[in-house]
Amino acid sequence: MSNSNIRKALNKVTETRDIVLSNGVIERAVSVYQNHFDGVPAILIADENTFSVCGEEIYQQLRAANLTSIDPIVFPGSPMLYANYDNVLLLEEKLRSTIGVPVVVGSGTLNDLTKLASHHLGREYMVVCTAASMDGYTASGASISRDGFKQTFACPAPRIVLADLDVLMKAPYKMTASGYGDLIAKNVAGADWLVAEAMGIEPVDKTAWDMVQGSLLNSIENPLLLRTKDHVIYQRFVEGLMLSGLTLQYYKGSRPASGAEHLMSHLWEMHEVAHGVYSHGLKVGLATIASAALYEKVLERDFQKLDVEKTVKDYPSRDQINEEIKRIHSNPQVIESTISQCMAKYPDRDVLLQRLSVLKENWQAIKARLLVQLIPASKMRQMLTDAGCITHPNQMEKSLDDLKTAYRQARLIRSRYTVLDLAAETGCMEECLDELFSPGGFWS
Template identity: 40%
Template sequence: MSDEIIARALADAGDTDVVEVGRGVTSRAGGIIAEALARQPDGRLAPVLIVADQRTWEAAGRTVAESLTAAGVPLTDPLLFPALPIPYASLDNAHTIAETLRSLDRSGHAEVVPVAVGSGTMNDLTKLASHELGRRYAVVGTAASMDGYTGAGAPISDKGVKVTMNCTAPKAVVFDLDVAAAAPAAMTASGYGDLAAKIPGGADWILADAAGAEAMNDHVWHLVQSGVHQALAHPADLAAGIPEAYQGLVEGLILSGLAMQVYGGTRPASGAEHYFSHIWELGHLGADQQVPPSHGFKVAIGTVAMLAFYEKFLDRDITTLDIDGALAKWPEWEAVDANIRATFDGPLADHAVAETHVKYVDRDGLAARLQRIIDCWPQTLPRLRAQLVPARELADKLATAGAPSRPEDIGLTAAKVKDTFPKAMYYRSRYTVLDVAREAGWFDELVEEVFAPGGLWS
């Protein structure tokens, strides 16, 4: 993956202007941040507040502080969260950062520039606090653990509910490959799982384009997909902590976030595989564990499940579909509403009903959609085959990288994953292969085939 692709992404991204990835770049972070954020119109340098936890401070924060001082940037005392219990991306913690910045402003400092040093939680908390105050921030990444560094949003928990809040992405990102390679192995494995999700997620966009549900943006597609397969090709080197092996993984995760900025949504980076993760998180999977499964770990299992589903889907020839037969089985909206409410409990049912209603079509609409898919199939099928990889192959790579490859690895069973398929189909309005299968009348049969004796997880 070349610097040229990142440069193209930055040219079109709405928020992020600077990305520096390489070995030893933490020692240059001060100068990068000074020029990107701290330099004022009159030439003076605004003070910086480093936000970190005790572990990320030791991993990179101290070096960042020394680099900022060497660059002539004034520093306030850092805001350090404890290492344990593990800091949580909660609204309360974001408010703590925002109030610290306000307090520093009131004490006579010029408007302080926040700099997050860490991975998902530190970045999301600083992102939300900065957005709340209407100021820009920078992030120095410490682990290749997720694709949210450059994302224009922050998943935040408030009163037991997790929502993604719209926020301004960082203006500058600094990512040292030596620091990433030294991060806990589980964090790298989580990022590997998150990047692997781009494979079925990209296939879902190919199908949505063929169905006329959401048109493909070729530029954004290329930003995400151009290096994914290569970045996933050497999981053993990542597990061994070889810094050079982290280049593709780090850049792939950063480009996913930049692509979401360019596109103005998450379609380029996720498909149905992510809904498995969301549903399991809402079900408090791992809440009884000291360290619950990460987003990337849950997404890894959702990714393998979706690749297995795609294999069964592509075993059938949709060009031979009896459209009249599919229309005869197609339920009226009232029946779909009732089925969703039987599938979900409580407020989540209302959410799923609203989301599914967006993509529901009547029989005339379904006839047109299925015919369009069939007409496009000679072009669509080769694209899908080039995009996808066998589920077993990816499962082996995930295991080599240290990521989950079986439901039991994150405290689930194959039966629980099977039960999640209809929920994932209804969970969001985004059109995926699960919707194509349902509209063709194949959904239940394909799910049964995935979990039949002799299958992937039997």
């Protein structure tokens, strides 16, 4: 499949103009840069780790080509750089005194900091990827912590992405595992989109769907070979990450690549104030299994027999949900933003009545479609195990009770409609959780 899918996707987006993905492309960094920023000076950004990986090499190339005359901006290697707003301002300040194109050498954090800082200064930038750790290289928006919680700031994706497979494969393997968790998540995220469409909430965009789902299974197959860094498998995997980010750029929203599993990981990330021990993708991977397991329980229900009137009557009121949110969070800004997100999807009586009636009427077809889409939870767990990911909460110092709580709370933090809402609105969430966590259940 090689880069033809990426070429096709690039034709549909406006921010990223080129993705150079292959072995040994670091050597071509300057010519790639020149193709897009002909003669404009460059400013290299890295941290001590990525500077030694290939940042210095690129810096020397830029100097030799007379494309930079100023010192590179190199953040300390430890403690690990954190994607917070202070660091965005710090980088912005350093960039402000120069003219030129930021060329950032790094992965999630460095890319997000540069993405937002460049946007504030009205500049395009280029990223040289150092790990296949997430799908955010090609996505618009930066995930930055401000005022004590993680938020997504709107900003354009990089103009150029350079991904040298030799460099990515040399990164610590747990970073690849993290990328794998972030990519396999698109399977359940896709199911959530199908549910949202079926419930009349958010129609599936065929182009975005094909971009992210079209080659997904191909990109996540054979995690054991991924671990041994088989070239073909590794390249397909990185292409999957790039396509996922491009889809978000195209769709101008995260729906195509983010569902209940991302809500659970956001819930865990929300209150982190430093770089977490467990990366985004590892948390997402665990939450992906959790979502797949909940789907299986929900799909065992026969909603053709749903007592719609009673279910609507039993659904919690706005006040009850607001109280629940205040009980869960302590940061007033988090409470405010969470309440507004959650109330945006709150179904009033008539809406819920209509929604559940549609579900009841079309349940067989919805169920059949979801069964085609979803990877079974046990297989998902095996694939993530093979990829070296986290597959049980105790591998990230969380208990089964913490996971159960995340199932209940994650849907309350964003307006996105997912399987968590489906379970809650049909009144089967607690029953499903009992089955998942009781002896003999999936999580026992």
